[in-house]
Amino acid sequence: MAANETKTDGGPDFMTNTTFGGVLLPNASKIDASPQILINESTLLSGKRFIQTNTNLGFSSRFRCLGTYAQYQAIRVLIGISGSLVTNQETFTKCYISGLSVQESDNPSWFHFSVEFKQDTT
Numbered sequence: 001m002a003a004n005e006t007k008t009d010g011g012p013d014f015m016t017n018t019t020f021g022g023v024l025l026p027n028a029s030k031i032d033a034s035p036q037i038l039i040n041e042s043t044l045l046s047g048k049r050f051i052q053t054n055t056n057l058g059f060s061s062r063f064r065c066l067g068t069y070a071q072y073q074a075i076r077v078l079i080g081i082s083g084s085l086v087t088n089q090e091t092f093t094k095c096y097i098s099g100l101s102v103q104e105s106d107n108p109s110w111f112h113f114s115v116e117f118k119q120d121t122t
Contacts, residue, residue, distance in 0.1 A: 017086075017087075018030075018063060018085075018086065018087040018088075019084075019085075019086045019087075020075065020078060020083050020084070020085050020086075020095065020097070020115070020117065021078050021081060021083030021084065022083070023074050023075060023078060024071070025063055025065050025075065025115060026065050026066060026067030026068075026071045027065055027066040027067060028063040028064070028065045028087075029063065029064050029065075030061065030062070030063055030087065031062040031063060031064050031114065032060075032061065032062045033059075033060070033061040033062070034060065034061075035057040035058065035059060036057060036058035036059065036060055037053065037057065037058075038053060038054065038056060038057070038058050038121070039051060039052070039053040040052040040053070056121050057121075058118065058119060058121055059092055059095075059117075059118070059119040059121070060098070060116065060117060060118045060119070061085065061087070061092075061116070061117050062099070062114060062115070062116040062117070063087075063114065063115050063116075063117075064112065064113075064114050065112070065113050065114070065115065066105065066110055066111070066112055067110065067111060067113070068109065068110065068111065069111055071111075072102055072111050072113050075097070075100070075113070075115055076100060078097060079097045079100065080096070080097075081096070082094050082095065082096060082120065083095055083096075085117050085119075092117075092119050093119075094119055094120040094121075095117045095118065095119045095120070096117065096118055096119075096120065097115060097116070097117060098116045098117060098118040099114070099115070099116035100113065100114070100115055100116070101113060101114050
């Protein structure tokens with residue numbers, strides 16, 4: 001399909017190469033990816049604030065995907081399992097799925113789903 005053509009079957013018209021635990025995230029587009037400043041903040045009974053932090057950054061990323069229900073299920077079974085997230089030829093090890101949502105599309109053969117990942121930095 002040429003770049004200026006429009007698909008009419010409701011299926012995906014773009015491809016990326018993003019995987020988690022070796023499973024392809026179908027037609028993934030990155031919604032958000034940013035380093036996280038890791039901080040633990042507590043308010044003491046005295047009203048003072050106690051903060052713990054360090055120089056390590058956390059990593060989180062969120063993708064929107066378009067695929068079949070079977071492709072969604074292949075991602076869903078990886079909840080709770082550590083895996084490598086590979087996107088844009090960058091590999092992030094020790095990642096976990098931290099959020100997953102799904103909704104039907106206009107074409108009943110395709111589902112939109114969002115997957116969020118966080119990296120274990122220990």
